Every structure is written in structure tokens, then in C-alpha cells.
Amino acid sequence: MSSIITSIKDLVASVLEVIVSVFHNAFDVTSGLLIAIVNSFIGTLRMALRAVGNIFEAAGGLGKFIASNIIVIAIIAGGAYGYLRYQSRQGRPIKVGDKKLN
Template sequence: MTSVITSIKDLIASIFEVIFSTIKAAFDAVFSIFHALFATVASVFVTLLNTAKDAVGAVGGVGKFVASNIFVLAFIGIGVYGYLNYRSRQGRPVVVGNKKLN
């Protein structure tokens, strides 16, 4: 008699286990879908932010390059101006090609 009661008890436990595992699997499936959608949206924003950060870095690099070239060209221009000014103060004419500048 106890084996019949134990068998019925195991049968009822198995039925509840099947029902709860089915419900848990359904919730896990829904959660996985929401998680995948959220991860996709988040990855789009992360990609956009990384692209913006890299673009700003590239512009900064180009800006440094242009600024350093402007500095070098300004330094060369100041040097040429100083040399020409020095030559004109010494009384020697500054000649470019066949033209006398002063």
C-alpha cells in the first residue's frame, strides 16, 4: 500500500515539475529575447559613442598636425623676415630674381 501512495506522490510531483519547468522555460525564453534586444540596442549606442570618440581623436590628431605645421611655417617666415630686415639695415639691397626689393 505504501508503494502505491509513494507512486501517486511521485506522479503528482512529476506533473508539477513538468508544469513548473515549462513555465520556467517560457520565462527564460522571453527573458532571453528581451536580453538580446537590449544588448543589440546597447551595442548600437556603444558603437556610435566609440565612433564619435575615434572621430574626435582623429580631428584632434589632424588639429595637432595643422597647428604644428602653422608653427613651423610661422617660424620660417619670421626667420626670413628677420634675415631680409637684417640685410636691408646693413645697406645691402635685397634682390629677388632681377628685382630689387628696397
Template sequence: MTSIITSIKDLITSVFEVIFSVFKSAIDTVSSLLYAVFDFFAGIPIMIGHMVKGSLEAAGGVGSFVAGNIVIISLVVLGSFGYMAYVRGDKRPASTASKKLR
């Protein structure tokens, strides 16, 4: 008789364990989904931060390149200015200050 009572008790316990495990699995699935959504939106600022950092490092690399070659760049600019002045020559606009107008 006690074995029948023990068996019924084990059956009821197993049914409740199955029901609770189904609910626990559903809750775990929903919480995992919520964590994934939260991590996705939390990752966006991190991604933007990495993108800005990389862009600034690239711009810093270009800036250091320009600063390192400032002498060469200034010589090129001065040479271009001198060439433009040479090509233009002494061509000046005509002066009308000495002419009399009627």
C-alpha cells in the first residue's frame, strides 16, 4: 500500500516538475531575448565610439603627416605662388586717373 502512495506522490511531483520546467524554459527564453535586445542597443554607442576613435586616429595620422612635411608643403606653395607671379608678369590694369573725362 505504501508503494502505491509513494508512486502517486512521485507521479504528482513529476507532473509539477514538468509544468514548472516548461514555465522556467519560457521565462528563460524571454529573458534571453530581452538581454539580446538590450545588448544590441547598448552596443550601438560602443560601436559609434569605436568608429569615432578610429576616424580621429586616421585624421591624426594625416595631421601628423602634414605637420611632418610642412616644410615641403610650404616650399610647394611658395613655388606655385612665384610661378603664378612670373607667368602673370608685369601686366597691370590700365590707369585712368590721368585721363580727363568730358
């Protein structure tokens, strides 16, 4: 008689373990899915922030390039202006093509 009671007790314990295992697995799947969604959202935000940062970095590099070119052009223009002023002070005519400027 005690073996029948032990068997029923083991059967009930096994059924309860199966039910608990099903709920545990369902919770694990749900939490894993939620974590994946949150990580996907955070990853998208990180990607967007990095893209914006890279755009600003590229714009800064382009700005430095343009500023350095402006400086070089200004130096060349200043040199040309200085040369023309020097030539006119020396009394030499400044010609552009076939025309005299002074």
C-alpha cells in the first residue's frame, strides 16, 4: 500500500515539476525576447549616435581642409599683390595681356 502512495506522490511531484519547468521556460523565452528587443533598440541608438559623430568629425575635417586652402590662397594673393605693388613702385609697367594697368 505504501508503494502506491509513494508512486502517486512521485507522479504528482513530476507533474508539478513539468508545470514549473514549462512556466520557467516560458519566462526565459519572454525575458530573452524582451532583452533582445531592448538591446536592438539600444544598438540602433548607438549606431545613430556614432553616425552623427562621424558626420561631425568628417565635417570638421572638411572645415579644416577648406580653412587651410583659404589660408594658402590668401598667402598667394597677398604675394601677388605685394609683387604688383613692388613693380609699380619701381616704375615698371604692369601688363595683363596687351593692356597696361598703370
